[in-house]
Amino acid sequence: MKRSLSGIKPTGNLTLGNYIGALKNFKKYQDDYENFIFIADLHALTLPIDPIELRNNTKDIVAFYIAAGLDPEKTTIFLQSDVSAHSEINTILQNYLYMGELSRMTQFKDKSKKMNENAIGLGLFAYPVLMCGDILLYDADVVPVGEDQKQHVELCRDLVHRFNNRYNKELFKMPEPIIPKVGARIMSLSDPTRKMSKSDPKGDIFLKDDLNIVRKKIMSAVTDLGSDIYFDPVNKPGISNLLQIYASLKEITIKEAEEIFKDCHRYGEFKKAVADVVIEVLTPFQAKYKEVLASGKIDEILNEGARRANYIANKTLIKVKKTVGLYVHK
Ligand code: AQP
Numbered sequence: 001m002k003r004s005l006s007g008i009k010p011t012g013n014l015t016l017g018n019y020i021g022a023l024k025n026f027k028k029y030q031d032d033y034e035n036f037i038f039i040a041d042l043h044a045l046t047l048p049i050d051p052i053e054l055r056n057n058t059k060d061i062v063a064f065y066i067a068a069g070l071d072p073e074k075t076t077i078f079l080q081s082d083v084s085a086h087s088e089i090n091t092i093l094q095n096y097l098y099m100g101e102l103s104r105m106t107q108f109k110d111k112s113k114k115m116n117e118n119a120i121g122l123g124l125f126a127y128p129v130l131m132c133g134d135i136l137l138y139d140a141d142v143v144p145v146g147e148d149q150k151q152h153v154e155l156c157r158d159l160v161h162r163f164n165n166r167y168n169k170e171l172f173k174m175p176e177p178i179i180p181k182v183g184a185r186i187m188s189l190s191d192p193t194r195k196m197s198k199s200d201p202k203g204d205i206f207l208k209d210d211l212n213i214v215r216k217k218i219m220s221a222v223t224d225l226g227s228d229i230y231f232d233p234v235n236k237p238g239i240s241n242l243l244q245i246y247a248s249l250k251e252i253t254i255k256e257a258e259e260i261f262k263d264c265h266r267y268g269e270f271k272k273a274v275a276d277v278v279i280e281v282l283t284p285f286q287a288k289y290k291e292v293l294a295s296g297k298i299d300e301i302l303n304e305g306a307r308r309a310n311y312i313a314n315k316t317l318i319k320v321k322k323t324v325g326l327y328v329h330k
Contacts (some may be wrong), residue, residue: 004029005140007080009055011049012063012198016205016278017186019285020248021146027069029144035075036138036309037065042080042087046123047111047199060289062298064207067288068226078305080134085313089133090126092320096163097129097155106151112307114200137313139173147184149196153177164193167323183248189221192237205324208286211279218242218270218275229270231261232284239267242274249277 008014009024029035039061044054058079065077080086091195102108105128123130131152135143136159143153153175159171186196190203198204205217223238231254233240247257264270292298321328 001030001034003036003138004033004142004144004178005036005135005138006144007038007040007134008061009043009098009326010061011044011047011206012053012057013200013204013206014061014202015186015196015198016207016245017146017196018198019068019207020183020186021148021180021282022144023064023068024248025144025178026065026070026075029142030069030071030074033142035070036078036140036312037070037075037308038080038134038305040080040134043127046121046127048159058210059293059298062301063254063292065290066301067285072301072304074309077301078309079302082302082306083137083282083309083313085137085310085317086130089137089313089317089320090130092324093133093136093159093163094129095125096159096166097132101155101158102126102128105155107148128152128155132159134220134237135175136160136172137316138246138309139312139316140175141173142176142178144178144180147179147231150179153160155259169323171323172321179249182254183244186245187237187241189217190220192241204279207282207289209282211286215275215280215283218278219271219311221271223267223271227265227269229264230258239270242271246274246277249281 003146006022006026008018014023026035028035039058041054041058044057062077066072067073070077102125108125108127111124131149132138132155135153135156143156145153154177163172164170171296188194188196188203189205192203194202196204203222205214209217221238221242223242224236226236228237229243230236231240231243243254243257243261247254250257261270261273318328
């Protein structure tokens with residue numbers, strides 16, 4: 001059975017962008033793939049974060065995973081920091097990725113330019129190395145991610161070529177990024193030229209937002225000149241973003257969404273339809289999230305996930321150690 005692996009880092013309140021670009025797609029793989037979904041808590045340390053917030057965000061993400069339809073019987077849900085092989089393989093792999101290629105990563109450039117030059121952590125720079133380890137430890141065939149993470153998966157593919165060629169064997173499997181056709185990059189509602197992002201939350205819809213607030217945020221989303229509703233991210237970024245949200249949550253194409261609104265020349269009416277569908281999705285989702293948190297089952301889920309993930313990851317780690325010449329003894 002093929003394997004799928006993905007994760008989310010607990011850096012803040014999850015947004016509708018995280019839901020559409022990642023979360024909602026994770027469950028699609030659990031019936032046909034051996035599905036590994038983790039909470040990337042080590043990745044969350046790459047930017048300064050309050051410890052209490054980090055712990056709370058971590059529990060939230062487990063509950064969101066279940067609310068999004070992941071079944072812990074079918075999907076291995078685990079914490080990255082519960083599997084020490086992630087840190088160990090990171091130490092090995094960092095020797096096979098180059099400073100030049102890491103410094104060209106868009107996420108590093110975007111995040112570091114907002115920071116004081118003297119306070120950019122090494123972890124932020126080396127983030128893609130840790131992510132390569134995440135993917136390769138589980139021999140993942142596919143990695144479902146939003147558009148912004150595609151570059152990191154491509155770097156991982158380069159690493160696989162490099163590593164396998166160097167040791168002249170097919171040690172690592174070549175992972176394929178899977179990017180959703182609709183909603184791979186949801187933009188901020190207040191500035192539709194920038195990504196909706198949990199660590200820079202301007203114009204975000206949060207998955208925990210009160211539903212009245214969600215409606216207000218959508219009704220006051222920045223739109224564009226004119227009154228026609230069609231997809232044109234360059235000239236109509238606000239309307240195009242709302243069309244993406246609508247199409248993705250309705251599970252239809254952008255073309256089909258355009259068709260629905262072709263005779264609607266009132267932005268207010270269109271926004272109301274978008275708000276309705278977001279609320280329709282978030283209502284049961286929030287109820288399930290609260291139910292999981294109240295159930296007290298989070299630790300049980302993580303314990304079982306850690307057991308299964310450690311088993312697979314440690315097997316890969318031993319193969320990697322032997323390949324590079326580290327002495328593995330009984
Ligand atoms: N706006 C978005 N539209 C579509 N997909 C998105 N993702 C994130 N934002 C959007 C996808 O969500 C997954 C989890 O992302 P992550 O937590 O690992 O980090 P990220 O990609 O950097 O997401 P954020 O929300 O922007 O986090 P911060 O602000 O902490 O960096 C990924 O699959 C991502 O593509």
